[in-house]
Amino acid sequence: MNSYISIAADLIFPRRCPFCDELLPFGGRLVCSRCEPLLPRTGRNYCLKCGRQLKEGTDEYCPSCRKVSHAFDEGRSLFVYDDRVRRSLAAFKYKNRREYADYYSEELYRKFGTYIRSKRPDALIPVPVSPLRRRRRGYNQAELLAEKLGKLCKIPVKKDLILRVRETTALKELGRRQRQKNLKKAFKIRGNVVELKTIMVIDDIYTTGSTMDEISSVFREAGVRHVFFLTVASTGGL
Numbered sequence: 001m002n003s004y005i006s007i008a009a010d011l012i013f014p015r016r017c018p019f020c021d022e023l024l025p026f027g028g029r030l031v032c033s034r035c036e037p038l039l040p041r042t043g044r045n046y047c048l049k050c051g052r053q054l055k056e057g058t059d060e061y062c063p064s065c066r067k068v069s070h071a072f073d074e075g076r077s078l079f080v081y082d083d084r085v086r087r088s089l090a091a092f093k094y095k096n097r098r099e100y101a102d103y104y105s106e107e108l109y110r111k112f113g114t115y116i117r118s119k120r121p122d123a124l125i126p127v128p129v130s131p132l133r134r135r136r137r138g139y140n141q142a143e144l145l146a147e148k149l150g151k152l153c154k155i156p157v158k159k160d161l162i163l164r165v166r167e168t169t170a171l172k173e174l175g176r177r178q179r180q181k182n183l184k185k186a187f188k189i190r191g192n193v194v195e196l197k198t199i200m201v202i203d204d205i206y207t208t209g210s211t212m213d214e215i216s217s218v219f220r221e222a223g224v225r226h227v228f229f230l231t232v233a234s235t236g237g238l
Helices: 002-012 063-067 083-094 100-119 131-137 141-153 176-183 210-221
Strands: 074-080 123-126 162-164 187-189 198-206 226-234
Touching: 074 100, 074 198, 083 100, 083 198, 083 226, 100 141, 100 198, 100 226, 123 141, 141 198, 162 210, 187 210, 198 210, 210 226
Parallel strands: 074 226, 123 198, 198 226
Antiparallel strands: 162 187
């Protein structure tokens, strides 16, 4: 039944390319043929800790991860956060383009399906937004990604296990230290995590790692042993 509803919705509201907003052929790819080869995908030369793209010939870790002791085990990102990706994620996050989650999740699974299975996560955990921001947007973009990725991977999604219990200042203009202070005690686990030994956190963008570190610390204090993450994009690459 859901597949018929989805087909009907695509006929009534044709899909558009997540990057240029051009109409897409019915039943075809979820990105247009012009944009696909131009997308700044992360390549083989990435930071072994946070997954951000590195310049050729550089060390195995990015400058940030060489300086900071992160609370997570490691993570990976699909794209480098350039202007094209920034506009796409902004529309996904702030302009109700929820359908973009289909493309992002399929690409995450296509590139990182083997990686996900190798880590054997007991659950996917979307980064929570505050109740105020959920009411304003009507949804949590990380939750949409996690739910669709969870279906592809056949891994349960625990969307209400960790809550953002404190409203925080917008992080995009803050440095790492300011972000850490801003996020202190912003998250709280609600429920039992005893059965969770390994989790994979899902979000749209990785920047300084402050959000991932805070969430990872909260889960580790609750008894989770390993915390990995996946994001659509990461800043600072190249």
